[in-house]
Amino acid sequence: MKEITLVKRKFSTAQITVIGALFGITIVLGVTGLGFIPIPPFKTTIMHIPVIIGGIVEGPVVGAMIGLFFGVFSIFQAINTPSPVSFIFMNPIIAVLPRMMIGITAYYGYRLIRTRSRSMNIAIGAVIGSFTNTLGVLGLIYIIYIDAYMKALHVSYSIAVKSLLVLALNGLISAGAAVAITIPVVIAVGYLRK
Template sequence: MQKRKMDTRCMATLAMLCGVLLVMGMTGIGFIPLPVIKATTMHIPVILGAVLLGPAAGAALGGVFGLCSIWANTTAPGLLAFAFSPFMTTEGLPGVLKSLWIALGCRIALGVIAGWLWRLTKKTLKEDYLALPVTAAVSTICHTILVMGSIYLLLAQQYAQAKNVAVTAVFGLVMGTVTASGIPEAIAAAVLVTVIGKALLHLTERMKKR
């Protein structure tokens, strides 16, 4: 009976976080347009879900994040929409697969990384107020590197054409984007995941004792 209650609560939490992601993604508040790329706050519910429910739930939430990213870059395309939407590519099937990896694969990986990183940091750092910000910041940085690194490795030529620069300049531009969007996203995640996550973990512990 107790296990069934916990399963129901986990499913309810997962559904709630999926709802939050969908609202953020469909209304546009989860994506912040920058000159080159859309910065995001969508990673925060994914990390929270991975912390509360584990890597599998984190992967599922990452998938929702990815689908919202495809939607946002298809309905309101930016300069790099071709990297995040299979409907915006001009490369045929190879371009579709590349954009699906960047939009979906990297976001699913974010949830998995956050889930396992939380387990590791919780075991080594012990205290939630230390483990939560470390998990959030490192997961976010890993996600940014995965996304921008994939764009560099898979779509450097198209990136150069979109920016009207030489291919040799792409690495510097990618690193600039990692710094300009990745660091603020990591700081925001560290603060918000710590504050919200601590409260939700406390609530979860109280519910387990009932």
């Protein structure tokens, strides 16, 4: 008989420290509401930045874990500060799944798209992670909730789609913020580990 062995995933002390620090930042941003900036009809966020940093610094599993925390806080925000479209973010497929993917795509963007500049590699990972959040959330809203979204806002299909496209353009601001913060933090962590 063939033996089947299960691989146990153990986190290093450094990974646990990074998870703890970034989870702490996520908690502060989520509980205080500082991580959610109202841009009607939704709230834009800077909570994707700790997820990107965690993914690039410690890998896709750590990035996904921090993204899970972000997603849970999205649900928490939707429940505690209701808006006409809060029901959308009570669905874990929209609130959690794209957020878990941020750290994974940021990590692989950073690792697979290589340039001669470490800062450029970090920037690429940050942009990919940021747009994973923006396009993932908005794409899922379109696929799952476009009709309910139109009704909640009392707008036509055309206006609903245009509003989602405008929000997708807002992703450029989120990506810019992610790049500006992620590059120095990831480089600093690299120096501290030497």
